[in-house]
Amino acid sequence: MSAYDERPWLSGYDEGMPAEMTPEYASALEMFRAAARRSPDAPVLKYFDGRITMAELDEVSDAFAAALLARGFAAGDRLALFLQNVPQFVIATVAAWKAGGIVVPINPMYRERELATVLTDCGAKAVVCLENGHPVVSAAVPGTAAELVVSTSELEYQTRNDPRIFSSPPRVRPDGTLDMATLIAEHRGGRPPEVRLQPDDIAFLPYTSGTTGPPKGSMNTHRNVVFNAQVYRDWMRLGPNDTVYGVAPLFHITGLIGHLSLALLLPAPLVLTYRFEPLVAAEAIQEHQATFTIGAITVFIAWTNTAQVCKEDLSSLRVVYSGGAPLPNAAVEAFEKKFGHYIHNGYGLTETTSPSHAVPLTKTAPVDPDSGAVSVGVPAPSTVVRVVGEDGRDLPPGEIGEIVTEGPQVAAGYWNNPEETANAMPGGRFHTGDVGFMDEQGWFYLVDRKKDQINAAGYKVWPREVEDVLYEHPAVREAAVVGVADRYRGETVKAFVSFKPGASATEEEVIEFCRQRLAAYKYPRQVEILDDLPKTVTGKILRRELRPGGAVNQ
Known part of the structure; x- marks a missing residue:
């Protein structure tokens, strides 16, 4: 039996949180x-004055x-x-x-x-x-x-x-x-x-790049949805007297479960404001006395940096969580200093139907002294999470490897894609593609992503998709896309291009070309023009040399 089978994280659970949880409803x-x-007669939706x-x-x-x-x-x-x-x-x-x-x-x-x-x-x-x-x-x-x-x-x-x-x-x-x-x-x-x-029927089919390739439909079952709605309810100690502010997009797995499904379970009002605008959102929280929200860290950074949003606006909040993107400790501290609320970290993916990990409500997440990473928390009830090496074997606490999740929240697979399902979820264990480690107490930390996927403010971007659009530009000869650090979005998209002989374009023109063809979070915010892109001897472009610290950037 490995350290993960013993579930050391259970000792860190809040009092009353069970080690096991069973879905209370079939769908x-x-x-x-x-x-x-x-x-x-309970209100379940509040939309401005509606x-x-x-x-x-x-x-x-x-x-x-x-x-x-x-x-x-x-x-x-x-x-x-x-x-x-x-x-x-x-x-x-x-x-x-x-x-x-x-x-x-x-x-x-x-x-x-x-x-x-x-x-x-x-x-x-x-x-x-x-x-x-x-x-x-x-x-x-x-x-x-x-x-x-x-x-x-x-x-x-x-x-x-x-x-x-x-x-x-x-x-x-x-x-x-x-x-x-x-x-x-x-x-x-x-x-x-x-x-x-039935429990195994599909409730939601959100599309995600997962850990590889083009978008795939994640088959999130009714069992998955009910289970994780209960996790939100019990972990965050929420009830019908609470009010949820829906800051996460409802099309995103966090919004689907941590807002919509949670509100239907309690039931409790879900406050919606069409889209996020810092001042409007803060006013809605105050008007409707919202007590819980979960969103990407960019939301909390925006509130921190908006002078018109004051402590009183967010004073009704009792439970605040963030997920979907790395949580900088400086941002957590700045938000708490201004508003008095500690942002609890959480972690999950579309394929885990939102949370697989979260910081217990009464706890503060430890910070890894070496990397500065804020812990994403501990696994949810009925969930076993492992850190495995390249050979698939469990690694001891403290060693870095791929995070693999097994539990009632893991999706049934990818829609009409048995090959990708077998690759990512062999035996029902989801290989997340995220790299991290577990400490001796059972706290988990993310330190990197396994593949080339870019995480821009919680949205997943696959470089190949952006590169395909770049190659449609009449002047572009070669293109490669990588993620680079961004103070606000955590990570943003950067493109490297070379031009065809006799052709040219400005960086701004290339960005605008992509902006017209891609969702706002996908198009490159930075473009660097090179005479040639680095390649292997077989002609494959080397993205790793284009990343910060790579050979081209040294």
Whole structure:
């Protein structure tokens, strides 16, 4: 038996936290229904001055599910959500489950080629998008299996129309779409046929680059979702009297579980503000007296550096966690100094359905004296995490290797990709591709990533995808992309290019070319022009020599 089988981290658990945890419901839909029966009048969504109760969410999601089924949607079909943090995201999620379907959350910053890739791979039958996102959808849908496009507006479910968040063009339903509000009104009072989703059925199909290659659909089951919603509830000691501020994007695994699923479980209000703007977000926390949030460290840095956001604005917060990107200790200290709240670290991936590790609520994360890394915490209940060497064998505490996670939160695999599933999750153990170590007390630390993947403010960027766009530039001969340190984003994208003979472009022109074709977090913020890129004898470009400290940068 190795040190990991003995689970030394259990001694660091908060009092009352069990070593084992069992999902209380067979599905996330059953979880929602139980909460709706328990607390029908409880508000579950707060959107500026708008409110939706559990009973109202039950009714409108029934109507939308009935509308989808009436138009050919069937059990097992995929519903793609191309939405920001709006109530319609939650309504459509519950409706998809009621129709026996699978929710495919998609980053609304995606451009046509990125969206088309996901829609093609998952075979989505229907898409729900914001009216202002429809131009991308209309360009991406042709050639995919999507037969139904439903549009909606971020201006619905509220009347405040805060100009700091919303622009004010006239609302126009895009051609070729159905209006979500109209569909709900037409089917209001109707109920879809009863479905009984099973624990191993897929609840969410978010796309991730994982540890290798192009985006893959992570099959996050209903068991995964219910289990980790309970982890959030019990680990953070949250209940129906709490209020969740939804700062993480709902299309991201943190938002899906730590905001949406958690709110449906408790039930408790989920406060949404469409997108993050530091002052608006702080005002929403104060107005609605939010007690819990979890988001990328960039959110907390933004609040720290926004003079108009004061301690009083965030005073209602009781539990604050961060995940998705490395947590600089200086940022933790600066936030605590200004607001009085300690940011607890957490760690997980799309394939672990959000948290696999977190700092116990009553504890402060230790900091590794050698690397300065803040511990990501200890493994969740019913979870065994190992650090393994290149030979796959467990390494002793203190030694650096790949982090491998095994537990009820590990996804079932990658959609229609058995080869990648076998590579990343042999025997149900997820090989994260992240490198770190465990100390003698069971605290885990991340020190690097195994592959070339870039982590920009919690968003994963695969260099090849950016390079493919760079190669489309008429002047570019060679291209390579690496991650470089960034004070705000943790890491950002840097491109190295060489030009074709007689061709030229400015660094700014190359950046703008990519900005028009990639999501905002993917396009390079820095471009360096070289006569030639470093290569192996076989002609393969050497990214490692382009990274800070590499031969080209020395």
